[in-house]
Amino acid sequence: MSERYAERGVDEKAPDVGELTPPDRTLMGPGPSDVHPRVLKAMSTPLVGHLDPSFVEIMDEVQELLRYTFRTDNQWTIPVSGTGSASMEAAIGNLVEPGDTMLVPTNGYFGGRMKSMAERAGGEVVEVDAPWGEPLDPVDVERGFNEHQPDVFGFVHAETSTGVRQPNVSELTDIAHAHDAFVIADCVTSLGGVEMRVDEWGVDAAYSGPQKCLSCPPGASPLTLNDRAMDKVLDREEPARSWYLDLSLLEGYWGDERAYHHTAPITNVYALREALRLVAEEGIEERWTRHREVAGDLKVGLRDLGLEMNAPDEYWLPSLNAVRVPDGVDDAAVIDRLLDEYDLEIASGLGDLEGDIWRIGCMGHSARPKNVEYVLAALEGALAEQGY
Ligand SMILES: Cc1ncc(COP(=O)(O)O)c(C=O)c1O
Numbered sequence: 001m002s003e004r005y006a007e008r009g010v011d012e013k014a015p016d017v018g019e020l021t022p023p024d025r026t027l028m029g030p031g032p033s034d035v036h037p038r039v040l041k042a043m044s045t046p047l048v049g050h051l052d053p054s055f056v057e058i059m060d061e062v063q064e065l066l067r068y069t070f071r072t073d074n075q076w077t078i079p080v081s082g083t084g085s086a087s088m089e090a091a092i093g094n095l096v097e098p099g100d101t102m103l104v105p106t107n108g109y110f111g112g113r114m115k116s117m118a119e120r121a122g123g124e125v126v127e128v129d130a131p132w133g134e135p136l137d138p139v140d141v142e143r144g145f146n147e148h149q150p151d152v153f154g155f156v157h158a159e160t161s162t163g164v165r166q167p168n169v170s171e172l173t174d175i176a177h178a179h180d181a182f183v184i185a186d187c188v189t190s191l192g193g194v195e196m197r198v199d200e201w202g203v204d205a206a207y208s209g210p211q212k213c214l215s216c217p218p219g220a221s222p223l224t225l226n227d228r229a230m231d232k233v234l235d236r237e238e239p240a241r242s243w244y245l246d247l248s249l250l251e252g253y254w255g256d257e258r259a260y261h262h263t264a265p266i267t268n269v270y271a272l273r274e275a276l277r278l279v280a281e282e283g284i285e286e287r288w289t290r291h292r293e294v295a296g297d298l299k300v301g302l303r304d305l306g307l308e309m310n311a312p313d314e315y316w317l318p319s320l321n322a323v324r325v326p327d328g329v330d331d332a333a334v335i336d337r338l339l340d341e342y343d344l345e346i347a348s349g350l351g352d353l354e355g356d357i358w359r360i361g362c363m364g365h366s367a368r369p370k371n372v373e374y375v376l377a378a379l380e381g382a383l384a385e386q387g388y
Contacts, residue, residue, distance in 0.1 A: 028375050029347040030160045032211035033363035039216050042274035043267050050264040065276035066222050072198040076230045078254040079220035079272050081265050084188040084209025087221035089117050090245040091184050091205045094233045095152050098122030103150035105136050109161035109350050114154045132352035133162045135315045138171045145179045152182045158190035161350040163322025165315050173202035192279050193291040193319040204229040213319050215364030216275035219268030291318045295362040301376040310357050321360040334382045342378040
């Protein structure tokens with residue numbers, strides 16, 4: 001038993017856990033990114049009730065700010081309580097009905113997650129292939145539509161596992177709409193950092209997470225659906241399999257009624273509001289430019305170190321830079337060295353790219369020149385220690 005507790009006569013089973021002192025990391029991995037101090041400050045403001053009139057106003061503001069950030073006028077734009085996987089499952093689990101067919105990509109880790117979620121929703125899954133590290137080719141998507149006539153098509157706009165940005169979004173949505181299908185876009189690693197225009201590009205439903213280019217802790221995750229997609233959700237023959245993520249029920253809370261469904265994560269909504277306010281202050285297009293420029297400097301610096309990017313410029317993803325591990329270098333040792341010596345987080349490759357790449361994030365508040373200089377200096381040091 002802890003002496004500290006014993007002196008005070010505290011229950012001997014009470015765990016004596018010390019004060020919270022997390023290390024002071026610089027987060028340049030695949031997310032979370034460094035949280036902006038203003039967001040942290042917003043999180044330390046007092047709670048109000050989730051139905052308090054002042055909170056209802058905050059909900060309206062968050063919805064308006066989300067529409068701005070998604071570049072959409074969709075009425076149905078909300079933060080889903082939970083991490084990015086919650087907004088992802090809300091999109092897939094509501095739009096895919098039992099017996100529907102969903103076309104999903106195989107070119108990265110998160111297409112695999114789409115598949116699992118669509119299957120759990122009772123859907124049939126068919127796949128459109130591309131190697132890990134490459135985007136989908138519209139020709140293959142068209143072939144997938146002709147062969148399988150899917151009801152829903154999902155793609156990952158910013159594949160965090162490979163550092164690939166899906167170009168030609170409008171081309172893909174045109175194909176899907178010509179076949180009367182719905183398009184779901186995974187924008188977890190692009191929203192607020194990489195150009196995404198939900199309305200102009202014809203995306204029917206898009207979801208994201210707050211912990212990437214929005215630099216906000218995870219917990220309330222952006223989701224938007226257009227009226228056509230929401231009509232499908234509201235016309236379902238059987239309810240969505242998840243009660244918690246059933247959008248027809250969530251409509252009661254986020255729609256006009258503002259009635260209780262579940263207790264919203266109030267502090268996370270405050271945080272998201274502040275993070276989105278920062279987006280609006282900077283300007284969404286300016287923010288996309290900043291990410292491109294700062295990550296562009298990172299790319300130049302990496303090339304100066306003799307390192308090679310995994311994705312060609314054509315579909316390079318500024319928010320997640322996949323860098324090839326040079327021959328003879330131990331990728332995990334470099335990651336450990338950066339964390340131990342520099343308090344700097346970067347990540348290894350996943351799946352087909354495990355051991356082949358490092359993943360260096362450049363997202364939101366982490367997308368700053370001083371972070372780029374720091375990561376380049378630290379990498380140079382860690383590589384030199386390995387005789388590179
Ligand atoms: C592209 C993509 N989709 C979905 C997710 C799932 O989000 P979360 O881990 O917040 O649940 C992630 C998380 O990294 C992601 O990168």
